[in-house]
Each structure stands twice: as C-alpha cells, then as structure tokens.
Amino acid sequence: xxxxxxxxxxxxxxxxxxxxxxxxxxxxxxxxxxxxxxxxxxxxxxxxxxxxxxxxxxxxxxxxxxxxxxxxxxxxxxxxxxxxxxxxxxxxxxxxxxxxxxxxxxxxxxxxxxxxxxxxxxxxxxxxxxxxxxxxxxxxxxxxxxxxxxxxxxxxxxxxxxxxxxxxxxxxxxxxxxxxxxxxxxxxxxxxxxxxxxxxxxxxxxxxxxxxxxxxxxxxxxxxxxxxxxxxxxxxxxxxxxxxxxxxxxxxxxxxxxxxxxxxxxxxxxxxxxxxxxxxxxxxxxxxxxxxxxxxxxxxxxxxxxxxxxxxxxxxxxxxxxxxxxxxxxxxxxxxxxxxxxxxxxxxxxxxxxxxxxxxxxxxxxxxxxxxxxxxxxxxxxxxxxxxxxxxxxxxxxxxxxxxxxxxxxxxxxxxxxxxxxxxxxxxxxxxxxxxxxxxxxxxxxxxxxxxxxxxxxxxxxxxxxxxxxx
Amino acid sequence: xxxxxxxxxxxxxxxxxxxxxxxxxxxxxxxxxxxxxxxxxxxxxxxxxxxxxxxxxxxxxxxxxxxxxxxxxxxxxxxxxxxxxxxxxxxxxxxxxxxxxxxxxxxxxxxxxxxxxxxxxxxxxxxxxxxxxxxxxxxxxxxxxxxxxxxxxxxxxxxxxxxxxxxxxxxxxxxxxxxxxxxxxxxxxxxxxxxxxxxxxxxxxxxxxxxxxxxxxxxxxxxxxxxxxxxxxxxxxxxxxxxxxxxxxxxxxxxxxxxxxxxxxxxxxxxxxxxxxxxxxxxxxxxxxxxxxxxx
Numbered sequence: 001x002x003x004x005x006x007x008x009x010x011x012x013x014x015x016x017x018x019x020x021x022x023x024x025x026x027x028x029x030x031x032x033x034x035x036x037x038x039x040x041x042x043x044x045x046x047x048x049x050x051x052x053x054x055x056x057x058x059x060x061x062x063x064x065x066x067x068x069x070x071x072x073x074x075x076x077x078x079x080x081x082x083x084x085x086x087x088x089x090x091x092x093x094x095x096x097x098x099x100x101x102x103x104x105x106x107x108x109x110x111x112x113x114x115x116x117x118x119x120x121x122x123x124x125x126x127x128x129x130x131x132x133x134x135x136x137x138x139x140x141x142x143x144x145x146x147x148x149x150x151x152x153x154x155x156x157x158x159x160x161x162x163x164x165x166x167x168x169x170x171x172x173x174x175x176x177x178x179x180x181x182x183x184x185x186x187x188x189x190x191x192x193x194x195x196x197x198x199x200x201x202x203x204x205x206x207x208x209x210x211x212x213x214x215x216x217x218x219x220x221x222x223x224x225x226x227x228x229x230x231x232x233x234x235x236x237x238x239x240x241x242x243x244x245x246x247x248x249x250x251x252x253x254x255x256x257x258x259x260x261x262x263x264x265x266x267x268x269x270x271x272x273x274x275x276x277x278x279x280x281x282x283x284x285x286x287x288x289x290x291x292x293x294x295x296x297x298x299x300x301x302x303x304x305x306x307x308x309x310x311x312x313x314x315x316x317x318x319x320x321x322x323x324x325x326x327x328x329x330x331x332x333x334x335x336x337x338x339x340x341x342x343x344x345x346x347x348x349x350x351x352x353x354x355x356x357x358x359x360x361x362x363x364x365x366x367x368x369x370x371x372x373x374x375x376x377x378x379x380x381x382x383x384x385x386x387x388x389x390x391x392x393x394x395x396x397x398x399x400x401x402x403x404x405x406x407x408x409x410x411x412x413x414x415x416x417x418x419x420x421x422x423x424x425x426x427x428x429x430x431x432x433x434x435x436x437x438x439x440x441x442x443x444x445x446x447x448x449x450x451x452x453x454x455x456x457x458x459x460x461x462x463x464x465x466x467x468x469x470x471x
Numbered sequence: 472x473x474x475x476x477x478x479x480x481x482x483x484x485x486x487x488x489x490x491x492x493x494x495x496x497x498x499x500x501x502x503x504x505x506x507x508x509x510x511x512x513x514x515x516x517x518x519x520x521x522x523x524x525x526x527x528x529x530x531x532x533x534x535x536x537x538x539x540x541x542x543x544x545x546x547x548x549x550x551x552x553x554x555x556x557x558x559x560x561x562x563x564x565x566x567x568x569x570x571x572x573x574x575x576x577x578x579x580x581x582x583x584x585x586x587x588x589x590x591x592x593x594x595x596x597x598x599x600x601x602x603x604x605x606x607x608x609x610x611x612x613x614x615x616x617x618x619x620x621x622x623x624x625x626x627x628x629x630x631x632x633x634x635x636x637x638x639x640x641x642x643x644x645x646x647x648x649x650x651x652x653x654x655x656x657x658x659x660x661x662x663x664x665x666x667x668x669x670x671x672x673x674x675x676x677x678x679x680x681x682x683x684x685x686x687x688x689x690x691x692x693x694x695x696x697x698x699x700x701x702x703x704x705x706x707x708x709x710x711x712x713x714x715x716x717x718x719x720x721x722x723x724x725x726x727x728x729x730x731x732x733x734x735x736x737x738x739x740x741x742x743x744x745x746x747x748x749x750x751x752x753x754x755x756x757x758x759x760x761x762x763x764x765x766x767x
Contacts, residue, residue: 180645181640182647295632303634
C-alpha cells in the first residue's frame with residue numbers, strides 16, 4: 001500500500017498563463033490557504049507550490065479519510081481561492097495525480113523535469129520556499145514532509161549527476177535569443193528590469209554581458225539600487241517607468257504585483273517618445289505584469305512565460321540524453337521511496353515486536369540482576385545486555401526479512417495480523433503506529449498549529465526499525 | 472564568335488542566379504547555413520559573369536549598354552545583384568539573396584525575351600538620355616533591394632508578432648537589421664531617382680507626350696517619386712518604422728515596376744505600335760522620354 005499522497009493543480013501543460021495567474025497567490029494568501037487546508041479533517045498534510053509554470057497543492061490524505069474526499073476538499077479550497085462558485089468551473093484546468101504518480105511528479109518538479117525550461121534552478125528554490133511556508137504553517141510535518149525532503153535529494157542528484165542544468169537555456173537566455181530576432185544583438189540595446197527580485201537578478205546576469213546598459217526599476221528604490229550596484233546598472237523608482245520605457249529596448253518584467261504594471265496607454269506614450277523604435281517586453285511574472293493588449297501596438301512585442309514554450313521545446317530535444325538520465329534517477333529514487341513507504345506498513349509491527357521481546361528480556365534480566373546475579377560487575381552486566389540485544393536481533397531476523405519482503409510485494413497484511421495475534425501485540429506496544437496515527441489524526445481532528453523540528457518526525461522509532469532491518 | 476560567347480555567358484549567368492535562388496530556398500526551408508553562404512557566393516560569381524556578358528554585348532554591338540530596353544533591364548538586375556553582394560555583410564542581410572537571386576533570374580530572362588524590338592530613334596538621341604537611364608537603372612536596382620528587405624521584414628515581423636519564432640524566423644535577419652537595410656537602400660536610391668526624374672524632365676522638353684499611356688506613365692513616374700519621398704519623410708519626421716515603412720517601400724517599388732511594365736508593354740509592341748505623327752515638327756516619341764519614368 002502506498003501513501004495516500006496526491007497532487008492537484010494547474011501548470012503550463014494544462015492552463016495558459018491568464019488562467020494560472022488566477023491560481024497564483026502572494027505569501028500572505030499562501031498562509032491563509034495553508035491555514036484553510038490545515039482545518040480540513042480529510043487532510044493529514046498539505047503544501048502549496050507556486051512557480052512560473054505551476055500552482056499546485058500537494059497533500060496527504062488523513063489516515064481514516066477517503067482519498068476522494070481529501071481530493072474534493074483540496075479542489076474546494078482551490079475553487080474558493082479563485083472565486084469559482086463550483087469546482088466544476090475550474091475542473092477543466094486542473095490535473096490530479098495520486099500515489100506513486102504523485103510522488104514521481106513531486107520529484108520531477110523539484111528536479112525541474114516538469115518545468116517549461118528544463119533544469120531551471122529557480123524551481124527548486126521555489127519548492128523549498130513552499131516547503132518552508134508549509135512547515136511554518138504546521139501543515140507539513142509527517143510523511144509528506146519526508147517525501148518532499150526526498151524530492152530535494154532527487155533534485156540534488158539530478159543536478160550533480162547529469163548535465164541537465166549545464167548550458168542551461170534559462171528564461172533569460174531564451175529572452176536574449178528572442179531579442180536577437182528583433183535587434184540582432186544587444187550591443188546597442190538598453191535592458192530594463194522591472195522588478196528587482198531573484199528572476200530580475202538572474203536576467204541581469206544573462207543580459208549584462210551583451211547589453212549596452214542595464215536599468216533597474218522597482219517599487220522599492222533601495223532594492224533597485226542594491227541590484228543595480230551588483231551589475232553596474234542604473235536604478236530608478238517605479239514612478240519613472242514611462243521615461244524608463246522610452247529609453248529602453250528590452251524590458252523584462254518580474255514584479256510580484258497582482259495587477260498590470262505596464263499598461264497599453266503607458267507603452268503607447270513611451271513609444272511616441274522613442275519615435276516608434278521597436279520595443280521588446282518579456283513578462284516572466286505570474287500573475288502577469290504587462291497588459292496583453294500592449295502586444296497589439298505597432299513595433300511592440302510582448303512575450304510571456306507561455307510564449308517561451310516552443311523555444312524551450314527545442315532545448316529539450318537537444319538535451320534528450322540528459323533528460324533520460326535524469327528520469328532514470330527519478331525512477332530509481334521513486335523505487336527507493338516506494339520501498340520505504342511500503343515499509344511503513346510493517347515497520348511499526350517490527351518495532352512493536354522487537355520492543356515486546358526486549359521488554360520481556362529486560363524484565364527477566366532485571367529480575368536476575370537484582371537476585372541471583374546481583375554480584376556481577378558492571379562490565380558483566382553490560383555484556384549480558386549486549387548478549388540479549390544480539391539474541392533479539394537473531395531471533396527476529398527471519399521474521400523481519402519476511403515482513404519486509406511481504407511489504408514490498410504489497411502482501412503484508414496477513415502476516416502483520418498473524419504477528420500481532422501470535423505475540424499478542426497490543427496497540428500500546430506499537431509506538432510507531434501511534435506516532436503515525438497522531439500525525440495523521442491529531443486529537444482535535446485538525447492539523448496542529450505548531451510543527452516539530454523536521455528530522456524529529458518519527459525518526460527514532462523508524463530509524464531503529466530500518467537499522468534493525470538492514471542487519 | 473563574340474555572340475556565341477555572349478550567349479553562353481548568358482546561359483551560365485542565368486544558371487548561376489537560379490542555383491543561388493535554390494540554395495537560398497534550401498537554407499530557408501531546411502536551415503542549412505551552408506546554403507546561404509554558398510548561395511551568396513554563387514550570386515556574386517553570377518553577377519560578375521552578368522557584368523561581363525553586358526560588356527561583351529555592348530562591345531559586340533558597339534552601343535552603349537543603356538541603349539535599348541533589353542540591355543537596360545539586364546543592366547538593372549546586374550546592378551541590383553552587385554549592390555546586394557557589396558552590402559549583404561555590412562547590413563547583415565545575406566538572406567535577402569532569397570529575393571534578389573530569383574528577381575535577377577527573372578529580369579535576366581525577361582531582358583532576353585521582352586522589349587527586344589525597341590531601340591530609340593536617332594531623333595531623340597542626346598547625352599542626357601544615357602545619364603537619365605543610368606540614374607534610373609541604379610535607382611531601380613536599389614529600390615529592388617529595399618523591396619526585398621521590406622518583404623523579408625514583413626515576413627519576420629509577422630512571425631515574431633504571431634510568436635512563431637522557430638524555423639524560418641531563426642534564419643531571417645533581425646527586424647532591426649532589415650528595417651535599417653531597407654531604409655539605407657531607399658535613401659541611396661532616392662537621389663538617383665530624383666536625378667533620373669530631373670534629367671528626364673529636361674529631356675522630355677524636347678518631345679511631346681502624345682498618347683494617353685505616355686501621360687499615364689509620366690504621372691505614375693511622378694507618383695513613384697512622391698511615394699518614396701513620402702516614405703523617407705515620414706520615417707524621419709513622423710517616426711515611421713517597421714511595418715508602415717515596409718508597406719510604403721513596397722508601394723513605391725510597385726509604382727516603379729508599374730512604370731517599367733507599361734514601358735515594356737509598349738516597347739514590346741514595337742515601332743509599329745505607334746504611328747509616326749502625321750504632321751508637325753515635334754516628334755511624338757514612343758520611347759523613354761517620359762521624364763518621370765523610373766526606367767526609360
């Protein structure tokens with residue numbers, strides 16, 4: 001049995017940018033959404049991922065909830081978020097993945113294999129931000145958290161073991177390529193960055209080499225100035241946007257604004273000032289920063305993230321070998337993860353069985369040490385304890401291996417029941433199960449407000465079981 | 472003997488232009504960069520052969536190359552190719568060969584089979600005439616290049632505007648390069664056209680515009696000058712760029728071609744097409760005396 005993980009969202013494959021931007025959310029809205037998800041009893045864990053290419057919710061159904069109900073709950077949250085009266089209104093744009101397919105998807109997203117621009121490093125950063133937000137909101141604290149953590153490992157492997165990120169065709173380099181269709185080269189072009197975030201910084205790195213000049217225009221002048229300082233650029237406040245447009249040739253907009261920053265009227269006025277000299281605007285923000293009607297103006301060309309898809313498709317073809325290698329890593333990691341996840345079914349039983357046996361043995365040992373063997377020196381007592389450890393391991397080895405094998409074959413239920421029956425394992429003995437259950441079903445029936453430290457998640461018990469099984 | 476050599480040279484030149492056109496076509500369709508490079512070189516060699524052919528014909532006939540419509544037309548296409556060969560790298564419009572080579576090929580063939588029968592009569596011979604024709608031929612050659620780059624601009628602009636930027640768009644020059652080249656060709660051709668019109672006006676005072684087609688041709692010639700002047704004026708004064716300017720350039724070239732076609736149509740009719748005036752000292756001339764015609 002696999003974990004009831006599922007993913008619901010919109011991406012560049014299912015919805016155009018004007019639809020995706022309705023789903024996008026600012027940090028404040030993400031916090032509200034996570035709080036709503038946390039209130040749903042059908043959900044054990046959840047996180048909200050927003051990148052240029054996608055907006056999705058990754059969730060884990062609560063232990064006793066039906067996955068369909070959990071999916072419905074997430075869909076309703078999304079529908080409310082975009083102001084849709086009913087889930088039906090947005091269902092056409094949504095994709096939904098469950099179980100191993102969902103896990104594979106999470107790994108692929110983190111490794112930037114599902115991005116419009118393959119190997120794009122920003123995606124991992126955006127997933128990490130989403131992870132941090134969910135952890136902070138207390139909606140990511142159990143197995144899903146571990147799953148996302150594993151996705152980071154997958155991304156790291158893909159980055160270090162393949163050339164997917166090498167010679168990367170980033171949004172910025174695609175922008176440069178497109179700018180060449182209009183201007184030939186950028187030697188005589190002034191590049192204006194509207195927004196001073198991470199994307200703007202990356203664009204500046206790509207474009208800075210070839211452009212005549214770089215200008216940075218941002219709502220916060222201080223931020224614009226500090227970015228400008230990095231690239232020997234000129235900073236300007238957003239109030240001067242019109243004059244900045246008039247003196248620039250390539251504009252890259254990447255602000256977090258929820259409304260259009262560059263409007264048709266603004267560009268029209270700027271075009272008069274620049275005597276209709278061609279203007280190339282690239283909107284890499286979601287929601288978009290540039291009014292789509294700007295593209296209708298003469299000698300003005302507006303491209304948004306979706307428009308870069310064809311360019312990126314060429315890039316994908318050229319690096320198909322790297323993509324295949326990266327996909328192989330994802331598949332191998334998925335198998336490893338699936339093994340671990342399936343092991344979750346038997347690990348509590350193994351741990352409980354081992355605990356039961358040790359308690360019996362410890363009790364007997366304690367009785368002997370306080371009676372007939374009380375003359376033993378401390379070193380002898382330690383030797384006896386080690387002997388009991390070893391005996392426990394050897395006695396349980398065969399049973400553990402068989403339980404693990406049955407778990408991998410998805411056929412461990414009968415064995416688990418038999419072990420519980422034969423050794424009379426009470427629920428109280430099953431500490432791992434209890435911990436998992438706590439995570440899945442908090443006493444209030446809702447996600448707890450505060451989250452424990454990441455590594456603390458059921459680690460001692462599961463680690464013991466894993467360590468023991470590895471023997 | 473020189474006639475045979477000239478004929479062979481004509482055939483080889485035509486084949487050269489055709490081959491260059493095919494190579495450019497291959498580049499545009501398949502994206503093989505070598506097609507454009509080899510095509511440009513083949514066009515350059517064909518241009519040299521073309522020039523040699525014109526020289527040989529002129530020497531063989533003992534007549535100035537600008538005399539007679541067929542040689543004039545051939546000379547115009549050769550000048551167009553020469554201008555392309557000289558400017559292609561500097562203006563980064565190598566792919567314009569995709570327009571220039573077929574245009575030269577068609578013009579070369581047309582020069583052989585169209586307007587063969589017309590030769591200006593001795594009564595209108597003047598030093599002004601070859602100067603007038605030469606200016607106009609050079610002007611038309613440059614306008615043909617402006618037309619080629621303007622057409623390529625519209626193609627590239629359409630592709631970029633509709634966001635179909637793979638394939639052909641990748642092989643075409645940038646919009647900026649095409650717009651700049653178009654402007655420069657137009658700017659270079661306009662003074663020549665102006666001089667052609669001026670010399671034509673001077674020379675036309677000797678003759679009388681009799682037939683209505685002569686008047687129409689003259690009017691269209693002035694319209695050509697006006698259209699191109701307007702495009703240049705609007706570019707500098709009103710900031711016309713890109714698509715509008717390209718349409719204006721194409722309109723100007725279409726006017727020039729219309730004048731040329733009218734002239735060729737009449738020339739093709741031969742001397743018999745227009746009866747000599749029955750009276751009067753002033754000759755009602757059927758030939759390229761129309762001052763405003765781009766190519767007399």
